[in-house]
Amino acid sequence: MKRIVVFCGSGEGYNxxxxxxxxxxxxxxxxxxxxxxxxxxxxxLMGALADGALEAGGKVIGIIPFFLKTKEVxxxxxxxxxxxxxxxxxxxKMNKLSDGVITLPGGWGTMEELFEMLTWSQLGLHKxxxxxxxxxxxxDALKALCSNMVQEGFLSENVNxxxxxxxxxxxxxxxxxxxxxxxxxxxxxxxxx
Numbered sequence: 001m002k003r004i005v006v007f008c009g010s011g012e013g014y015n016x017x018x019x020x021x022x023x024x025x026x027x028x029x030x031x032x033x034x035x036x037x038x039x040x041x042x043x044x045l046m047g048a049l050a051d052g053a054l055e056a057g058g059k060v061i062g063i064i065p066f067f068l069k070t071k072e073v074x075x076x077x078x079x080x081x082x083x084x085x086x087x088x089x090x091x092x093k094m095n096k097l098s099d100g101v102i103t104l105p106g107g108w109g110t111m112e113e114l115f116e117m118l119t120w121s122q123l124g125l126h127k128x129x130x131x132x133x134x135x136x137x138x139x140d141a142l143k144a145l146c147s148n149m150v151q152e153g154f155l156s157e158n159v160n161x162x163x164x165x166x167x168x169x170x171x172x173x174x175x176x177x178x179x180x181x182x183x184x185x186x187x188x189x190x191x192x193x
Contacts, residue, residue: 030058040064
C-alpha cells in the first residue's frame with residue numbers, strides 16, 4: 001500500500017492515549033513510505049496524525065471542504081491540501097486516492113466515513129482493506145454491535161470479517177497487507193448494480 005486514508009476525530013478525547021496513538025500512527029506510516037490521506041485539519045486527532053507523519057518525513061495529503069477551510073481549521077504545513085465543495089466530495093476524493101483505510105477513534109463524522117467505506121466495499125465498489133485501530137478498547141462496543149448484526153441476520157459473517165480490527169498499528173498494517181476482499185453478495189448482479 002502506498003497511500004492510506006485515516007479517518008479520525010477533530011477532537012482529542014479525554015484520554016491522552018488517543019492523541020499519542022494518532023501521532024504515532026502518522027510516524028509509523030511515514031517510516032513505511034506510506035502517504036497519509038486525511039481530512040486536512042490541524043485540530044484533534046487529525047492534527048496529531050498529520051504532525052506525526054510530517055515530523056517523521058512523510059507525505060500528508062489533506063482533503064477539506066471549503067466551508068471548513070474558511071473556519072481556519074486547515075493544517076497549513078501539509079504536503080498538499082485539496083479543497084472540495086462538499087463532505088461527499090471529500091469522501092470520494094479520499095477513496096480515489098487511497099489504497100486502504102484506517103479508522104482511529106472519533107465521533108459521528110468518523111463513523112459516517114467508516115460506514116460509507118464499508119458499504120462501498122460490501123457492494124463491490126472497491127476492494128480496499130478497512131481497519132479499525134481499537135485504541136483503549138474504543139471500538140469494543142462496535143465489535144459487539146457488528147456481531148449482533150450477524151447473529152440477527154442483517155450482516156453476513158464474511159462481510160463482518162472483512163473489517164480488520166487490532167489494538168496495534170503494526171499488526172493492523174500486516175492484516176491489511178494480507179487482506180483478501182470477500183466475494184460480492186450473490187444478490188448483487190449486473191442487473192441490480
